[in-house]
């Protein structure tokens with residue numbers, strides 16, 4: 001029987017991919033390689049663009065009085081080490097509270113690029129994700145990603161997975177450039193961008209606050225509950241459909257078109 005939606009929108013961390021892969025492999029990779037990465041790529045344009053994003057965010061954070069925020073000075077002939085030190089301090093501070101903000105996410109993606117290209121990093125994707133994506137393809141349902149990770153990082157992640165290059169499955173990618181994952185308007189923007197009604201999109205995520213925002217925007221939704229995800233409350237389970245495996249969506253009445 002046909003699904004009751006035309007588009008699938010997927011979160012990454014805790015949904016397609018285990019949270020420990022992000023927290024125990026990807027994030028430590030950034031911390032371990034940061035100083036060396038700055039030294040080796042200092043004169044690259046991509047580095048300059050990423051530093052400028054961090055610098056602008058830092059100015060905003062300091063002016064808003066965020067505890068722990070530090071400025072990143074403009075570079076002069078004799079302060080390169082000071083600038084690098086400030087960048088390291090700033091990134092470590094933002095990562096200490098897993099900040100989901102563009103400047104940090106863009107920088108993380110930039111560092112991961114070398115790890116994915118060298119083969120040191122390989123994304124773990126749950127087996128059922130591949131099986132479900134093949135089924136969605138058979139139904140001509142388009143699959144999109146919406147993650148706090150930058151679009152270029154998303155492409156790296158799915159381009160270098162333990163199941164091979166998965167980019168062929170995706171029709172598009174969204175990051176927080178379209179808006180925060182916790183805001184209803186972001187989901188309205190996504191529906192507009194794709195060109196379908198909100199009710200024709202199903203959003204799958206482990207994050208209950210994201211699910212609420214998408215639901216408020218009129219999306220179909222389901223919470224994905226994987227091992228090591230944050231525990232769900234009784235109310236979360238009462239108010240939402242919860243899947244432990246993507247394949248469950250193909251047999252759940254709420255996601256099947258009874259007329260189809």
Ligand SMILES: CSCCC(=O)C(=O)COP(=O)(O)O
Pocket residue numbers: 011012013014022026100105108146147148149150153154157181
């Ligand atoms: C390209 S996503 C890498 C993981 C990451 O940095 C992240 O913040 C995951 O966010 P999500 O919105 O997918 O939970």
